[in-house]
Each structure stands twice: as structure tokens, then as C-alpha cells.
Amino acid sequence: MPPVKVLENIFWVGAIDWNIRHFHGFSYSTQRGTTYNAYLIIDKKVALVDTVHHEFCAEMIQKIKEIIDPSKIDYIIANHVESDHSGSIKEILKMAPNATVVGTANCKAGLEKHYFGNWKFQTVKTGDTLNLGERTLTFLEAAMLHWPDTMFTYIEKDALLLSNDGFGQHLASSKRFADEVDQEILMWEAGKYYANILWLYSSVVTRKIEEVQKLGLKIDMIAPSHGVIWRKDPMKIVKAYLKWASGAADKKIIIVYDTMWASTEKMAKAMLEGIVSEGVEVKLYRLPVSDHGDIIGELLHAKGLLVGSATINNGILPTVAPFLVEMEGLRPKNKIAAVFGSYGWGGGATRTIEAVLKSAGMELVLPAIMTKWVPTTEELQKCYEFGKEFAQKVKAAE
Numbered sequence: 001m002p003p004v005k006v007l008e009n010i011f012w013v014g015a016i017d018w019n020i021r022h023f024h025g026f027s028y029s030t031q032r033g034t035t036y037n038a039y040l041i042i043d044k045k046v047a048l049v050d051t052v053h054h055e056f057c058a059e060m061i062q063k064i065k066e067i068i069d070p071s072k073i074d075y076i077i078a079n080h081v082e083s084d085h086s087g088s089i090k091e092i093l094k095m096a097p098n099a100t101v102v103g104t105a106n107c108k109a110g111l112e113k114h115y116f117g118n119w120k121f122q123t124v125k126t127g128d129t130l131n132l133g134e135r136t137l138t139f140l141e142a143a144m145l146h147w148p149d150t151m152f153t154y155i156e157k158d159a160l161l162l163s164n165d166g167f168g169q170h171l172a173s174s175k176r177f178a179d180e181v182d183q184e185i186l187m188w189e190a191g192k193y194y195a196n197i198l199w200l201y202s203s204v205v206t207r208k209i210e211e212v213q214k215l216g217l218k219i220d221m222i223a224p225s226h227g228v229i230w231r232k233d234p235m236k237i238v239k240a241y242l243k244w245a246s247g248a249a250d251k252k253i254i255i256v257y258d259t260m261w262a263s264t265e266k267m268a269k270a271m272l273e274g275i276v277s278e279g280v281e282v283k284l285y286r287l288p289v290s291d292h293g294d295i296i297g298e299l300l301h302a303k304g305l306l307v308g309s310a311t312i313n314n315g316i317l318p319t320v321a322p323f324l325v326e327m328e329g330l331r332p333k334n335k336i337a338a339v340f341g342s343y344g345w346g347g348g349a350t351r352t353i354e355a356v357l358k359s360a361g362m363e364l365v366l367p368a369i370m371t372k373w374v375p376t377t378e379e380l381q382k383c384y385e386f387g388k389e390f391a392q393k394v395k396a397a398e
């Protein structure tokens with residue numbers, strides 16, 4: 001694909017990774033691929049904002065060459081150290097050896113530890129500016145969105161915010177702008193991205209957005225480093241971030257479980273029937289045939305969570321662990337939860353799950369429900385009532 005003009009003298013020179021299916025190791029599924037967005041600003045001085053994963057370096061360089069000789073790059077703005085954005089800096093510096101890398105102090109330390117390069121580096125902090133000629137770049141530190149080094153770059157002349165990971169989506173597309181793609185898919189991927197990458201930092205998200213609002217920056221466009229560019233209505237994603245960061249969710253429930261000999265599954269399905277009887281939307285996910293990145297994405301929008309497991313070795317089925325570990329780390333705000341499971345003799349799965357949910361900050365609104373061996377008709381009726389009661393609590397919750 002050729003470079004894409006984003007605004008006068010600002011070009012997308014990134015890459016589309018159609019085939020990536022896992023991110024951050026295997027912790028986050030990316031069924032729709034992703035993009036690595038780099039932006040080339042042509043002015044009296046030339047700046048490249050972020051680069052691409054090293055696998056796509058040649059593609060990026062080819063795009064730059066269609067606009068300018070890469071040796072003319074004066075600045076590489078490194079908004080973030082992580083290698084999906086910094087992975088081609090070394091190659092660019094081979095072509096533009098006099099270029100200065102610009103980033104935060106944490107960025108400098110991180111790049112040195114990643115690439116062991118002795119590069120010309122300009123350290124910046126919030127409010128610092130860099131004049132390119134007609135345009136001036138203003139830098140805004142955005143520590144923990146989502147690494148300590150992260151910053152945003154703002155261009156007043158264009159009312160453009162280059163937000164790096166913030167407001168991104170793992171969404172490969174031949175289209176470059178948010179208004180050109182399916183809105184339902186876009187917002188699902190933006191939410192899944194938020195839940196899996198930024199959820200833990202929700203208080204930072206709120207504070208950073210408020211800080212930018214107080215600065216009174218005019219923002220007509222938000223260009224993240226993954227996915228499409230928010231062009232026509234950039235506040236759509238800002239509003240969504242404020243909602244997600246607040247913990248506001250729909251009155252929906254998700255049931256996540258795994259089963260050994262179908263007893264826990266029978267319990268889950270009886271609960272589902274009870275929830276449905278209350279008119280509450282519910283989704284059922286068996287681990288590990290369901291993708292836990294998707295479940296985390298669904299959980300962002302759901303008020304209630306039920307988690308179940310059969311007991312093995314006095315604890316949970318190992319297949320339930322990856323979901324619980326990820327969710328505990330993300331600390332989902334403002335959720336209510338309850339736990340269930342079957343056992344043969346001592347039990348233990350429900351205790352393990354309850355401990356994790358509490359550690360994740362969830363409110364357990366019902367005592368765990370357990371069934372020995374195979375649930376009887378009466379026990380399944382209790383599960384139905386359990387689901388019904390949980391749905392009532394979801395409906396009543398703030």
C-alpha cells in the first residue's frame with residue numbers, strides 16, 4: 001500500500017499486519033490483525049512520529065521513499081519504547097544518522113536497554129515543544145498509558161493528537177480512517193483493546209483526559225499507533241474511554257466456566273435460564289474453547305460476572321487459571337460477581353475463585369453455590385434461583 005495523506009504534509013507511512021493473531025506474547029488475541037502507524041511530517045525540518053515493528057521496516061521505508069529521501073529525516077519522535085513502535089528506529093538511523101530521537105527520560109532509558117544504541121537523543125517533558133518550521137510539536141507525558149515512557153505528541157496547527165497506544169484498536173484494514181470502517185466492529189475492537197491493555201490504568205486515563213481538557217487543546221483528529229485514525233468525530237472515542245474508565249457497564253452478565261464431567265456445565269446452564277427469566281442479557285463462555293481476550297472485552301461492558309469450575313486437586317481446573325490471572329491483573333472496576341462449581345469430596349475450586357475475584361476488586365454478592373458429584377433436579381432448581389437472584393442484583397446495582 002502507498003503512503004496515505006492524513007493532512008497537508010502529514011502522511012501515514014505505517015504497516016498493516018493482517019496476520020498477527022496474538023499480541024503481548026499470547027496474552028491478547030488479535031483475530032482482526034493490527035496496524036503499526038507511523039506518521040511522517042514534512043516541514044522545514046522532517047519528523048517521523050513512531051516507527052513500525054521491525055518485520056515491517058522495509059515497507060515503512062518504501063513508503064517514506066515515495067515522499068522524501070529518508071536521509072532527510074531530522075527527528076524521530078518516539079512516543080513509546082515498546083518494540084511494535086520502536087522496532088525500526090535503528091534502521092531509520094542507519095539511513096538518517098544525524099537524526100535526533102525525541103522522547104521522555106523513561107523512553108531514553110527504555111530505548112537504550114532495548115537497542116543498546118548511543119543515539120543523539122533529546123529528552124522532553126510535558127509542555128516542551130519542537131519547532132519544525134510551520135508546525136510546532138508539543139509533547140505531553142502520558143506515563144502508564146500504558147508504559148512509564150509513553151507520551152502524546154500534539155500539533156496545534158492541525159489540531160492533531162498523535163496518541164500512540166491510547167485510543168488504538170487492533171484492527172487491520174485497507175482503510176485508514178474511523179469513519180470509513182464498520183462502526184460496530186470498530187467500537188468492539190477499541191473496547192477490547194482498552195479492556196486488555198488499559199483497564200488497569202483507568203484512573204490514569206481519566207486524569208489524562210481531564211488534564212488535556214483543562215489545557216484547552218483543540219483536537220480535530222486523533223491518530224493512534226494502532227488501527228484507524230479518528231477523523232470526523234474524535235470525541236466519540238474520548239467519551240467511550242471516559243465511560244470505560246468510570247466502570248459504567250450495561251446490565252448484562254457473563255458466565256465463564258469449565259467443567260470436568262458436565263456437572264459444572266449443568267449448573268452454568270441452569271443459572272443462565274434463571275438470568276434469562278429476569279430479562280437480563282447473558283453470555284456463556286466455556287474455557288478453554290472461548291478466547292479469554294474476547295471474554296475480557298465482553299466483561300468491560302457487563303455489570304455481572306459468574307465464574308465456575310469443577311474442583312481438581314483441591315482447586316480450580318487449570319483451564320480456568322489463564323482467565324482468572326489476566327482478569328485479576330486488570331482489576332476491573334465496579335463489577336459484581338458470584339461463584340459456583342461441582343466437586344467430588346473436599347471441594348476447593350470456589351474458594352480459589354472467590355479469592356481471585358476479591359483480589360481483583362470485585363464485590364461478591366452471593367455465597368458460592370456448590371454441587372457434590374452430579375446435580376439433582378432440586379440442585380439445578382437452586383442454580384436457576386441463584387441465576388435469577390444474581391440477575392436481580394445486577395438490575396438493582398448502580
Ligand code: FEO
Binds near residue numbers: 082083084146147165
Ligand atoms: Fe503498541 Fe505499547 O505498544
